[in-house]
Amino acid sequence: MNRKKIQVLSIPYVIWIIGFTVIPLLFVFAKAVTSPQGAFTAGNLIAIFDPVHRKALFLSIELAFISSILCILISYPVALILRSSKIRNKKIILFVMILPMWMNFILRILAIQMLISKNGLINHFLSLLGLGKISIINTEAAIIIGMVYDYLPYMLLPVLNCVLAIPDDIIEASKDLGANRFTVLTKILIPLSLSGIGSGITMVFVPSMTEFVIANILGGGKIMLLGNVIEQEFSVTMNWNLGSGLSVTLMIFVLLTTLISGRTVSETDKGFVI
Amino acid sequence: MSKKLIELKNISKSFGSTLVLDELNLYIRENEFVTLLGPSGCGKTTILRIIGGFETPDVGSVFFDGEDITKLPPNQRQLNTVFQKYALFSHMTVADNIAFGLRIKKKSSSYIEEKIKYALDLVNLPGYENRMPDSLSGGQQQRIAIARAIVNEPKVLLLDEPLGALDLKLRQEMQYELIRLKNELGITFIYVTHDQEEALTMSDTIVVMNQGYIQQIGTPESIYNEPTNAFVADFIGESNIIDGIMLKDRLVQIGGVSFECVDTGFGINEPVDVVIRPEDVELKDPEGGMTTGTVTSIIFKGVHYEIQVESAIGINFMVQTTQNFPIGCHVGISVIPDNFQIMHKPQSEDEEIMSAEDYSAGNAV
Amino acid sequence: MIGKILGKTYVGIVMLFLYAPIMVLIALSFNASRSRVLWTGFTLKWYTALFHSNAIMKAFGTTMALAFLSAAIASVIGLLAALAIYSMKRRDYKIMLFFTNIPLLNADIVTGIALMLWFVRFLPLGFSSVLMAHITFNIPYVILCILPKLETMDIRQFEAARDLGANSAYAFTRIMIPDLIPGILAGFFMAVTMSMDDFVITYFTKGAGVNTLSTLIYGEIRKGIKPEMYALSSVLFLLVLIILIVVNLLTGSEYKNSERR
Numbered sequence: 080m081n082r083k084k085i086q087v088l089s090i091p092y093v094i095w096i097i098g099f100t101v102i103p104l105l106f107v108f109a110k111a112v113t114s115p116q117g118a119f120t121a122g123n124l125i126a127i128f129d130p131v132h133r134k135a136l137f138l139s140i141e142l143a144f145i146s147s148i149l150c151i152l153i154s155y156p157v158a159l160i161l162r163s164s165k166i167r168n169k170k171i172i173l174f175v176m177i178l179p180m181w182m183n184f185i186l187r188i189l190a191i192q193m194l195i196s197k198n199g200l201i202n203h204f205l206s207l208l209g210l211g212k213i214s215i216i217n218t219e220a221a222i223i224i225g226m227v228y229d230y231l232p233y234m235l236l237p238v239l240n241c242v243l244a245i246p247d248d249i250i251e252a253s254k255d256l257g258a259n260r261f262t263v264l265t266k267i268l269i270p271l272s273l274s275g276i277g278s279g280i281t282m283v284f285v286p287s288m289t290e291f292v293i294a295n296i297l298g299g300g301k302i303m304l305l306g307n308v309i310e311q312e313f314s315v316t317m318n319w320n321l322g323s324g325l326s327v328t329l330m331i332f333v334l335l336t337t338l339i340s341g342r343t344v345s346e347t348d349k350g351f352v353i
Numbered sequence: 354m355s356k357k358l359i360e361l362k363n364i365s366k367s368f369g370s371t372l373v374l375d376e377l378n379l380y381i382r383e384n385e386f387v388t389l390l391g392p393s394g395c396g397k398t399t400i401l402r403i404i405g406g407f408e409t410p411d412v413g414s415v416f417f418d419g420e421d422i423t424k425l426p427p428n429q430r431q432l433n434t435v436f437q438k439y440a441l442f443s444h445m446t447v448a449d450n451i452a453f454g455l456r457i458k459k460k461s462s463s464y465i466e467e468k469i470k471y472a473l474d475l476v477n478l479p480g481y482e483n484r485m486p487d488s489l490s491g492g493q494q495q496r497i498a499i500a501r502a503i504v505n506e507p508k509v510l511l512l513d514e515p516l517g518a519l520d521l522k523l524r525q526e527m528q529y530e531l532i533r534l535k536n537e538l539g540i541t542f543i544y545v546t547h548d549q550e551e552a553l554t555m556s557d558t559i560v561v562m563n564q565g566y567i568q569q570i571g572t573p574e575s576i577y578n579e580p581t582n583a584f585v586a587d588f589i590g591e592s593n594i595i596d597g598i599m600l601k602d603r604l605v606q607i608g609g610v611s612f613e614c615v616d617t618g619f620g621i622n623e624p625v626d627v628v629i630r631p632e633d634v635e636l637k638d639p640e641g642g643m644t645t646g647t648v649t650s651i652i653f654k655g656v657h658y659e660i661q662v663e664s665a666i667g668i669n670f671m672v673q674t675t676q677n678f679p680i681g682c683h684v685g686i687s688v689i690p691d692n693f694q695i696m697h698k699p700q701s702e703d704e705e706i707m708s709a710e711d712y713s714a715g716n717a718v
Numbered sequence: 719m720i721g722k723i724l725g726k727t728y729v730g731i732v733m734l735f736l737y738a739p740i741m742v743l744i745a746l747s748f749n750a751s752r753s754r755v756l757w758t759g760f761t762l763k764w765y766t767a768l769f770h771s772n773a774i775m776k777a778f779g780t781t782m783a784l785a786f787l788s789a790a791i792a793s794v795i796g797l798l799a800a801l802a803i804y805s806m807k808r809r810d811y812k813i814m815l816f817f818t819n820i821p822l823l824n825a826d827i828v829t830g831i832a833l834m835l836w837f838v839r840f841l842p843l844g845f846s847s848v849l850m851a852h853i854t855f856n857i858p859y860v861i862l863c864i865l866p867k868l869e870t871m872d873i874r875q876f877e878a879a880r881d882l883g884a885n886s887a888y889a890f891t892r893i894m895i896p897d898l899i900p901g902i903l904a905g906f907f908m909a910v911t912m913s914m915d916d917f918v919i920t921y922f923t924k925g926a927g928v929n930t931l932s933t934l935i936y937g938e939i940r941k942g943i944k945p946e947m948y949a950l951s952s953v954l955f956l957l958v959l960i961i962l963i964v965v966n967l968l969t970g971s972e973y974k975n976s977e978r979r
Contacts, residue, residue: 089802
């Protein structure tokens with residue numbers, strides 16, 4: 080079979096891309112730059128500077144940033160501990176750690192909600208111990224917990240893969256040249272695992288920033304992220320043009336994040352591990 | 354003789370249930386080029402890693418310059434390693450790789466710069482400061498790994514099969530390069546390889562190892578010419594190893610025929626291994642030989658021919674000679690008494706081990 | 719030594735954080751009382767209730783139909799596309815991968831909105847619109863499962879088959895396809911899980927009346943959770959677990975094959 084003949088096989092996919100990826104996105108752009116009456120306007124894009132929207136955007140970025148940092152802080156020590164442990168089949172541990180990633184997304188939030196709600200299990204135990212109740216449900220902290228819980232496996236996977244792949248002799252070489260454990264960490268391990276941390280950030284930051292479900296369930300519908308604002312424009316206020324304008328803004332931020340973290344999510348990072 | 358710089362005393366090491374080193378003793382003198390030679394799994398790399406501080410022996414001690422360093426971590430030892438697969442830091446330039454150890458020691462930047470230049474000149478790669486390791490060939494990476502180690506002015510350089518990944522021609526070039534480096538630097542090299550040619554070319558002293566035991570220690574010449582047992586004879590160069598019986602001092606019987614030799618001190622009628630190097634077997638007219646034979650194969654090897662001769666005494670000899678003897682040719686075979694190497698036959702594995710221990714305990718390097 | 723223990727404890731705590739919520743959910747599905755904190759005895763009544771609830775069973779059927787149908791269609795389109803992309807020159811290859819990455823990298827909410835805006839033009843929102851949306855985000859996963867297999871595949875075996883007299887179609891179906899089967903299956907099951915897991919895109923493209931398990935649970939959470947939902951969660955968890963084990967067994971046997979080769 081020559082190349083030309085084989086390339087004919089891509090026709091259904093090309094049609095699909097045009098019909099279900101390109102055209103729909105063009106529709107978002109078209110809606111974004113028109114008013115509900117159909118006239119051209121930049122208002123829907125400028126709307127992000129409206130105090131309410133701006134606040135939602137900043138909050139989205141802030142919570143996504145905090146969640147990403149927390150995910151790194153939790154994941155990296157796990158990677159280092161697994162690296163130095165003598166366990167033979169580290170892949171199994173990695174598999175078990177990212178297994179919750181395959182659990183239904185809504186279920187995971189439901190589980191968290193059940194634990195941290197006012198009459199939830201954590202508060203029940205705290206009161207059994209005679210300690211006061213905590214009230215984190217419906218706060219930003221609750222949303223962060225939800226995001227970290229939901230997206231931690233997406234950080235664990237690339238970070239663990241990357242750290243475990245660093246060859247032992249590189250570490251030995253640096254020790255041989257006089258490096259102590261701290262220098263090995265800062266000069267060798269971290270620089271060599273930046274690519275894993277980078278794709279981890281993309282995989283945690285982007286969904287956290289565009290999130291509205293976690294905020295709806297754990298934030299009690301009172302804390303508005305940019306995702307919530309957009310969702311409301313489509314399902315409650317029914318201003319699709321404004322919703323599209325804000326979506327375009329959101330896309331720009333997603334694009335910026337991906338560019339800053341310097342890489343696209345590679346297929347291996349999300350693939351089956353074993 | 355210069356002083357002992359490194360001393361391994363009574364070292365044992367197991368990985369899981371496999372005993373890799375068993376009560377090994379070895380010392381290495383200053384400014385020597387010592388090669389640990391043996392097949393894979395013989396424990397040579399483990400010795401190197403114990404000296405480098407990457408493994409701790411289960412039993413025994415390591416002394417460096419008279420000081421016990423058994424428990425000292427690698428970053429505090431005055432020696433540096435050149436790793437098998439180079440282990441260059443792929444995220445750093447060549448200059449940063451070389452400067453790594455010096456920066457940890459907080460040397461001044463002018464000193465570091467000078468050292469980088471000196472080291473790159475020494476390994477014949479001047480001007481490579483800003484290259485990334487990925488952009489270098491295997492041979493170049495190896496030179497950078499050496500440069501990175503020697504700028505720290507170690508008293509000992511440990512080299513773990515450093516030429517293993519290079520092709521033949523490059524390997525030969527690097528051998529000369531390493532000898533030159535050793536002479537210029539005037540430090541001790543401990544070199545690990547399974548390649549006997551490398552060992553013979555470069556070393557002052559060779560330590561032949563097998564299954565965790567030292568088989569023989571000596572100069573390349575003595576190891577080649579006077580192997581102490583059949584393993585060494587077989588591992589170093591090619592050999593005819595033949596069953597024989599030592600009739601008495603200076604007389605050995607092979608295939609029912611008696612030959613004169615120079616060895617003494619064996620028991621009367623003791624079964625022995627007789628080792629004859631292929632280049633020591635002379636082929637001549639059928640009348641002139643000590644026995645006769647027929648050529649069964651001949652292969653041209655460049656410098657010499659490799660000939661298989663089926664002898665009248667029922668033994669197949671491998672012969673290396675510059676003369677051409679066609680297949681089927683009837684020849685005389687002779688070996689001068691000096692070229693018979695007579696060795697005790699190991700009765701069992703244990704005995705082989707016992708004799709190896711004797712060497713390791715007794716032989717001076 | 720202390721470091722080792724601390725290390726193990728730390729990994730243990732992270733594991734607990736990841737698994738405790740799910741385990742609690744499963745435990746509650748067997749709890750006789752409606753309480754979320756008091757254990758009053760073992761029961762299977764929530765599971766029976768589950769199978770007697772029309773809404774849940776209907777959503778379950780929709781979810782499964784969506785998952786397997788979208789995965790199957792995506793696998794066919796994706797396999798053909800992967801073969802074509804593999805044979806493309808560098809520039810075209812990059813263009814195709816760029817478009818393949820869009821649904822993966824774009825925010826789900828934007829993908830959902832975009833598809834919804836487009837679908838309402840010509841199609842009442844319902845099962846078929848959700849199906850098309852799921853196919854859209856599933857194709858990239860299929861392609862990205864198959865393409866690496868193609869790239870590591872030894873093209874010489876194809877040439878060897880040709881050399882031994884096979885025509886290209888025969889060599890392709892007998893030599894290349896069997897080698898790709900693990901990749902295709904991995905892509906298929908990945909698509910199944912992705913489809914079952916999706917909430918956001920379904921939420922925007924489903925219209926009224928159609929519910930998947932995800933959207934059903936979402937609606938229930940806002941009203942207050944009934945214990946049937948815990949039972950449903952446990953069933954879903956088990957289902958995904960089974961799929962994952964099957965997939966890993968499939969890819970596992972592939973490793974054994976490659977060792978033999």
